[in-house]
Amino acid sequence: MSEQFADVTAQTHEVINQPSPLENYNAYTTDTLLRYWVTQFGGQWGEEHLSRFGHQVGHELLAAGFEANKHLPEFQSHDRFGQRIDRVDYHPAYHQLMSHAIEQGHCALPWTDKRPGAHVVRGAMAYLHTQADPGSGCPLTMTFASIPAISVQPDVAERWVPKILTKAYDGSNRPWFDKSGLTIGMAMTEKQGGSDVRANTTRAVPVDQSGPGNLYSLVGHKWFCSAPMCDGFLVLAQVNDKLSCFLVPRWREDGNKNPMHIQRLKSKLGNQSNASSEVEFRGAHGWLLGEEGRGVATIIQMVALTRYDCMLGSTALMAQAAKEAIWHTAGRNVFGKNLHQHPLMVNVLADLALEWEAALAISLRMSHALDNRDNPAEAALVRSATSIGKYWICKRAIQHTYEAMECIGGVGYVDENVTARLYREAPVNSIWEGSGNVQCLDLLRILTREPDTLNALLAELEKGCGEYTSFDRALEKLKQQLAEQQGIEARARQLMEQLALLWQAQTLISYGEGFIAEAFVSARLTSDRYHQYGTLPSAIDAGAIVERAMPELNSDAD
Structure with a gap:
């Protein structure tokens, strides 16, 4: 009897009702939303390059990201003979991540390739790389963003810029x-x-x-x-x-x-x-x-681009979090049916996907504006909307990554699952390169000192008029609030939120799929909107939104 009991207990650890991990896939070709917005803003010529990039992100670089976050950098102040060396040692996986990104043009593409859409393609690379490892994205974005500031001084730029743009990574500690x-x-x-x-x-x-x-x-x-x-x-x-x-x-x-x-x-x-x-x-x-x-005038040229990369980075965190949540719930059965078929879970997943797509839309809209800065209206949009996007997307990512973790449940809270890393990562982009209040004050300063910039921003928003009454009303209300200068600094976050929502809605209306735009306007601009994810109005086709966001793994040949 005891032997039979031992045989039974030995089999209790059979793993059932757990999905396979989201790995060994092409992070670009399986991302319907990214491919759509890259095409909308003129980056389709980079499809082949992005496909190769996405393949590596979803395969070896995904694993490298886990290794680089497990084996953290170590500081060596002196060598064994007492000489000051100030060296930081990284795990080889970190160098693997850096090497791949730089060699593929993450830092150089828009400065070396003048084709329209170069910033869009590079923005897609930054978004994809973040899903492998956000940490190494920090030196990558600073390197990319340094070019305008260094170029202020031609004699210094002549010696430094060519080496920054070589697409060669050298992690050695030498001159x-x-x-x-x-x-x-x-x-x-x-x-x-x-x-x-x-x-x-x-x-x-x-x-x-x-x-x-x-x-x-x-x-x-x-x-x-x-x-x-x-x-x-x-x-x-x-x-x-x-x-x-x-x-x-x-x-x-x-x-x-x-x-x-x-x-x-x-x-x-x-x-x-x-x-x-x-x-x-x-x-x-x-x-x-x-x-x-x-x-300040010199370094702000670098800061403006790193703030833009904060938009891309936080969007990527939301993308990865939403995909993990959708993938996991699609592979779980709870209360008698598939977890992502339960109406309430579908509502949550659709809301996460909607937030991700709205963030991606304005991030690549900013890429498109950078590609067209010779146009005064586009240059003005860069000056104003960077603060709006940086403020809003980076703040939304924090709650978003948590909600995705909750969809997955307890297993999402442990470090073996990437959602725990995404949640810890989310606050940095909101804090780095100017907190939320700094973004608000910067925007107020720009709009006050540069009336043409305010006019360009409002002109961009007005492109969304005529489709939805709730959008038109919200924009008119915003104009009235902007015109009222009394106590405007104390109201700056309210204004920033309305600007962000209207900009996202307008971008979806002007460039996006109709059912996505309609869902966003209904969920974010009506008077009875709620602030928690999973509170979409019942008339929204949440299932269609989730289906659009589901990673299409059959699109990768391997």
Whole structure:
């Protein structure tokens, strides 16, 4: 009897009613939403390239992302002989992720390929790479975004930009001039100032001559310096109380280490594969980019693009979270039928998919605007809408990733499932490169100082008029609220939310599928809308929205 009982208990661990993992697939060809919006905004010529990129993201790079987040960066301040080395060691998986992205043009494509849609194709690459590993996306986006700021100083750009754009990754710890490819970081934030960079106390004095392109010596401390193994850093420092921008290399021209000393690596909630550090400059050399006192104007060109990448990154988190939730629930039976066939679960999944598509629509709309910045209206849209998208998408991603985790249940909460990483990752894009309040204040400043920019933004929104009464009413109400200057700063978040929802709705109306636009307007712009996911009106065809978002694994030949 005891032997029979042992045989029975030995079989109780048979795994049933669990879906197969979402892996070994093509992250591009199986993503109906991404393919649709890439085509809508002129990136269809990149289909073959994106398909190859997506294949690797869904196969070996997906695994590399788990490894890079399991084996975290390690800081080595000195070598065994006592020499200061300031080295961060990464797991090989991190270098694998960086190498693939850079070699495929993640950092270079829009600067080297002038075809219309280059920013759209590159935006799709950034979105896909995030689904493999968001952390390594930090140095990638800074490298991509550094080009306009460095180009302010032609003589410095002549030596640095070609190496940034070579599509060659060199993760070795050696001088920049001995490397074939370079990466760029930034260091702006200080303890006492935070987002108020004009409160910075780091000082710079000329090594020999003053002026644009010349070397200065920097002394000071930075509270956050992301990706400290980059080859150069855009740094803000005071020159005679004039905030200025510098390119600070990790190695000096004479081949010696530049005294930019890492104090520690930050232990963070998320973004763990990326090394964020605290640094001191002890006479570190750096080239002045542009005129003294023009530091904010110079570095804001980089910041604007990294904020845009925050939109793409948070959209990618929502995409991956929604796909994981839809995939998991499609493979589970609960209460007698498939989990994603239960009406309430379908409502939640459809709401998650709707949020993801609206975020993707305006993110790639921004890519399209970047591709057409020679058009004054498109350039004006970039100046205003980047803050709107960065504010809204990055905030929505936090609740969105949690809701997807809840759909999956307890297994989604453990680190073996990617949704736990997505949830930890979500807040960083909302905080980095200017918190929500900073985005609101920046937008108010732009709209106040640049009436043409406000007119361009409203003209963009008005393209959605005439289709839905609720949209038209919401836009008219927004115009009235913008015209009322009394207490506008205190109301800035209300305005930002309305701007974001109207922009998403207009983009879906103008460029999207009709049933998606109708669902979004009905769910987000009516007076009885709710704030929790899973509260879509009953008239919406939630099943069709979920079906559209379901990963089409049969579209990948392997």
